[in-house]
Amino acid sequence: MTYTRREILETLRMTELENFDVRTVTLGVSLLDCGHPDPKEAARRIYEKLVRLASPMPRAVQETADALGIRVANRRIAVSPVSLIHTRPEPAAFLEIAAAIDRAAAEMGFDFVGGYSALVHAGFTQADRALLDSIPDALSGTSRLCSSVNAGSSRTGLNMDAVRIVAKVLKETAYKTREQGSIGCAKFVVFANAVEDNPFMAGAFHGVGLPEAVIHTGVSGPGVVLDAIRSAGRCDLRALEEAIKRAAFKITRVGELIGRQVAERMGLPFGIVDLSLAPTPQLGDSVGEVLEAMGLERVGACGTTAALALLTDAVKKGGAMATSAVGGLSGAFIPVSEDATMIAAAREGHLSLEKLEAMTSVCSVGLDMVAVPGEVPEDVLAGFIADELAIGIVNHKTTAVRVIPAWGKKVGESVSFGGLLGEAPIQEIRTLSCSGFVGRGGVIPAPITSLRN
Amino acid sequence: MEREALALAVSEIVLRHFPEGIPSPALEGVVADLVRLLEGAGGGGQERRDVRHVVFTSLGRNRPGIVHAFSEVLARCGVDIVDLNQTLVHGNFAMMMILDPSGASVSFEELRAALKKRGEELGVLVFVQYEDMMRAVNRI
Numbered sequence: 001m002t003y004t005r006r007e008i009l010e011t012l013r014m015t016e017l018e019n020f021d022v023r024t025v026t027l028g029v030s031l032l033d034c035g036h037p038d039p040k041e042a043a044r045r046i047y048e049k050l051v052r053l054a055s056p057m058p059r060a061v062q063e064t065a066d067a068l069g070i071r072v073a074n075r076r077i078a079v080s081p082v083s084l085i086h087t088r089p090e091p092a093a094f095l096e097i098a099a100a101i102d103r104a105a106a107e108m109g110f111d112f113v114g115g116y117s118a119l120v121h122a123g124f125t126q127a128d129r130a131l132l133d134s135i136p137d138a139l140s141g142t143s144r145l146c147s148s149v150n151a152g153s154s155r156t157g158l159n160m161d162a163v164r165i166v167a168k169v170l171k172e173t174a175y176k177t178r179e180q181g182s183i184g185c186a187k188f189v190v191f192a193n194a195v196e197d198n199p200f201m202a203g204a205f206h207g208v209g210l211p212e213a214v215i216h217t218g219v220s221g222p223g224v225v226l227d228a229i230r231s232a233g234r235c236d237l238r239a240l241e242e243a244i245k246r247a248a249f250k251i252t253r254v255g256e257l258i259g260r261q262v263a264e265r266m267g268l269p270f271g272i273v274d275l276s277l278a279p280t281p282q283l284g285d286s287v288g289e290v291l292e293a294m295g296l297e298r299v300g301a302c303g304t305t306a307a308l309a310l311l312t313d314a315v316k317k318g319g320a321m322a323t324s325a326v327g328g329l330s331g332a333f334i335p336v337s338e339d340a341t342m343i344a345a346a347r348e349g350h351l352s353l354e355k356l357e358a359m360t361s362v363c364s365v366g367l368d369m370v371a372v373p374g375e376v377p378e379d380v381l382a383g384f385i386a387d388e389l390a391i392g393i394v395n396h397k398t399t400a401v402r403v404i405p406a407w408g409k410k411v412g413e414s415v416s417f418g419g420l421l422g423e424a425p426i427q428e429i430r431t432l433s434c435s436g437f438v439g440r441g442g443v444i445p446a447p448i449t450s451l452r453n
Numbered sequence: 454m455e456r457e458a459l460a461l462a463v464s465e466i467v468l469r470h471f472p473e474g475i476p477s478p479a480l481e482g483v484v485a486d487l488v489r490l491l492e493g494a495g496g497g498g499q500e501r502r503d504v505r506h507v508v509f510t511s512l513g514r515n516r517p518g519i520v521h522a523f524s525e526v527l528a529r530c531g532v533d534i535v536d537l538n539q540t541l542v543h544g545n546f547a548m549m550m551i552l553d554p555s556g557a558s559v560s561f562e563e564l565r566a567a568l569k570k571r572g573e574e575l576g577v578l579v580f581v582q583y584e585d586m587m588r589a590v591n592r593i
Contacts, residue, residue: 002506002535002536002551002584003508003549003551003584003587003588003591005538005540005547005549007587007590007591008508008510008549008587009510009547009549011586011587011590011591012510012512012580014590016580066562066565067561067582067583067585068582068583068585068586069508069580069581069582069583069586070582070586250590253589253590254586254589254590256589257585257586257589261585
């Protein structure tokens with residue numbers, strides 16, 4: 001037989017029993033040629049371009065998925081950072097564009113569209129300021145739009161002014177979407193060292209160095225890794241890493257396969273596979289469960305950061321062998337609300353925000369999908385974000401914060417978003433003031449390690 | 454051609470064992486047969502890559518006539534069974550077929566739908582997919 005019985009059954013096991021799917025096929029589109037001084041005209045051009053390029057994609061994805069026998073959970077679009085699209089630099093102008101992008105995505109059946117973004121790691125343009133001011137209205141007035149801000153980089157340092165604006169934006173967005181558990185904040189992320197080819201939300205945008213349009217994929221697969229760890233039994237850590245690498249290899253191969261075939265069907269170039277393990281709130285599809293299967297009583301126990309370091313490294317090594325085009329964030333995500341085991345550990349008080357912060361120094365992103373009480377002061381939120389971004393800036397990695405200051409909610413309660421965004425328990429955040437520090441404003445200069453030339 | 458040369462060499466060995474000789478047309482027939490055999494065997498590890506095979510798997514409770522029921526659909530669709538493997542585990546069966554759809558009278562979607570429908574009638578699970586994922590996951 002061309003394939004052995006075991007090979008065929010194991011492959012079916014991945015897709016049918018271990019919740020393996022391709023999390024997203026993301027179409028990146030440049031909108032930089034759609035600008036116009038009149039925002040209505042810019043919005044019209046954007047809508048037309050999105051429909052022209054993206055409308056064949058849902059069908060191309062479905063046909064590819066059917067032919068290969070694999071599920072694709074989400075279809076997404078990433079557009080150029082919207083603050084770079086030439087138009088009147090006023091919040092109202094950007095809101096026109098937000099509405100046009102959201103309408104195009106909804107009409108074509110896309111799940112999310114990212115790129116309502118500003119890159120302000122070294123300062124603001126007029127347009128950046130206008131876009132930032134418009135974010136609460138943009139996120140409360142749309143359903144699929146995602147927004148992000150790059151507030152720091154290892155080459156330029158941390159723009160604390162941007163961080164303070166982001167804290168204000170978050171509070172406003174939380175209030176404006178208070179009827180839905182402050183869901184607007186779940187569609188907003190602030191980065192240090194944002195990447196240009198990220199297929200995952202909320203942080204996807206189509207970077208300025210990328211081609212006109214491109215197909216990226218992001219895989220999932222904690223269930224496959226979990227099974228590999230359980231099958232490996234009581235082995236030592238090196239053997240454990242080997243088992244994870246093999247599973248990551250398989251997962252990433254499928255991501256690349258889907259991406260290449262969808263790109264071919266659409267006549268577009270294939271970009272990258274983001275090999276991050278993305279969990280879902282579904283049982284058996286949890287990164288937290290993977291960490292616990294490695295031998296922790298609960299996520300958050302001592303040893304959690306070390307276990308996550310091993311996992312992230314193994315996923316990268318296995319994944320890098322499987323594709324010639326690794327990109328995006330590529331590591332392991334730890335979004336609390338999107339991961340059943342993390343939710344449970346946070347509820348039981350085992351997984352504190354401080355422990356999560358430590359974990360983010362070895363995983364691919366950061367403090368992701370954590371909810372805090374709605375009354376958290378703005379300066380505390382700014383300090384919380386600055387801490388996380390500093391980890392990224394100093395360690396030359398991407399870090400991010402996607403925090404929900406859930407309006408009207410207190411520690412012990414929770415907010416539910418449904419779908420892939422899941423349910424977030426409100427966690428305790430230290431409210432000691434840091435306004436004397438973050439309130440100074442300005443920029444934390446780039447670390448000495450930025451001088452590499 | 455390498456395969457023909459190999460077939461000829463094999464034939465010469467055969468001939469040495471028939472000192473009285475074989476008539477020329479018969480020898481050509483033997484060579485042609487051997488070439489076909491070698492091609493079918495994949496020429497010693499070199500798999501043919503021009504056909505995009507379909508992997509068809511069915512899982513469920515065992516009962517008589519299952520293979521027949523599916524083969525009937527395949528015959529009707531003009532799909533060639535390249536390989537067939539069946540196994541029983543605790544009264545459940547797993548049947549795996551590698552199919553060559555290149556001469557099929559129906560599209561992949563129609564073939565998939567026909568097999569799924571037959572699977573539902575039989576009360577067994579059916580998975581139909583191009584071999585791409587099997588290859589991607591299991592071959593480097």
